[in-house]
Amino acid sequence: MTSIRNIVLVHGGFVDGSGWQGVYDELTRDGLRVHIVQNPTLSLEDDAAVTRRVLDGLDGPAILIGHSYGGAVISEAGTHPNVAALVYIAAFAPDKGESVNTLIADPPPGTPVPPILPPRDGFLFLDRDKFHGSFAADLPPQLAAFMADAQVPWGVDALNGAVTEPAWRHRPSWYLVATEDRMIPPPAQRAMAERAGSFVVDAIGSHAVYVSQPAAVADLIRQAAA
Numbered sequence: 668m669t670s671i672r673n674i675v676l677v678h679g680g681f682v683d684g685s686g687w688q689g690v691y692d693e694l695t696r697d698g699l700r701v702h703i704v705q706n707p708t709l710s711l712e713d714d715a716a717v718t719r720r721v722l723d724g725l726d727g728p729a730i731l732i733g734h735s736y737g738g739a740v741i742s743e744a745g746t747h748p749n750v751a752a753l754v755y756i757a758a759f760a761p762d763k764g765e766s767v768n769t770l771i772a773d774p775p776p777g778t779p780v781p782p783i784l785p786p787r788d789g790f791l792f793l794d795r796d797k798f799h800g801s802f803a804a805d806l807p808p809q810l811a812a813f814m815a816d817a818q819v820p821w822g823v824d825a826l827n828g829a830v831t832e833p834a835w836r837h838r839p840s841w842y843l844v845a846t847e848d849r850m851i852p853p854p855a856q857r858a859m860a861e862r863a864g865s866f867v868v869d870a871i872g873s874h875a876v877y878v879s880q881p882a883a884v885a886d887l888i889r890q891a892a893a
Contacts, residue, residue, distance in 0.1 A: 671751055671892040673725050674701045677718055677744075679735025679758070680708050680767075680821035681793055681802070682814065686734075689881030694888060702729075704740075708821050711739055711766070711828020718744040725749050730891045731834075733758045734877050735851065736825065739767055745834025752891045753838050756877050756884055757845035760859040761830040768826045770855070779849040790820035801849045803875040814875075835863035841891045842867045843876065843884060850874040866890070 674694055676687045684703040691701050704721050706714035718740055722729060728751040733741035738758025745753050759767050774780060782797035793801065798815035799808060806814075842860035846853050846869050860867045870876050870883045877884050 671728050671730055672698075672700050673727060673729035673749075674699050674888060674892070675704060675718070675721055675725075675729050675731050676701065677704045677706060677714075677731070677733040677737035677740050679733070679737045680791070680825065681818045683817075683819050686814075686875070686878050690877060690884050690888070693881050693885035697889070699892070706737070706740060708736065708819060708825050710822055710824035711743060711830070714740045714825065714828075715744040719747050722747045722749045730754060730888055732756060732888060735759065735874065736767055736821070739828065739830060742830050742833045742835060743828075745838055746832060750834065750838055753835055753840040754888055754891050755840065755842040755860065755863075755865065756887075757843060757848050757851055757856060757872075757874055759851065760833070760835055760840075760842070760863045760865075762833055762862065763831065764829050766827050766829045769829075770859075771851075774852070778852050781850045786823050789823050791823060791826065792818050792820065802873065803878070804847065804849065804873040805879045806873070806875055810878075811875075833863075835865070839891075840865040841887050843887050844869050845872045845874060845876040846870065847872055848874045848876075 732754040734756040782794035799811035803811040842865035
């Protein structure tokens, strides 16, 4: 049995909280109270504030989980007193002063580059035709096409938002590396996890591993909550 009952899930850029449904189903079957943050992804500061409001309403300690850009959000918001531990799912784990933008700058030669289109009115989108291969290669084509067409505009201010005091320096953390990720290279995931002192597990999956492998994601969350 887990000792922490509150679970807070934070989504990343280009998507919303509905992608967590499989993980939600896994964890609620265990009787855990799962909260899903619908962060607007306009700015890191705002998304951290939205996450803190969810944490404010809890009746006890929580595990705070972030996917992709959501890792930056939990790094910023995770110093909240109700946060007992952090879980990164194929996520960015910025240090003080770092942003997602600084972490993706200057990729090593041969590294897959996310197909982010030029900003439009201050917002970013992924190239629809490349979404399946880059973000969700292990999902059925019809689902990947839906996700590509349902993209949430990701604010440039969110991309550039710098973490002020990384929560992983103050909380224990776990990290799931998606070994087939073409958005955040697996070596970069491992480097961030090592720097954060995270307990690391691998899952053979795309960047959308939280959708394609909800059981593996839920298992790691259960470990953090134990």
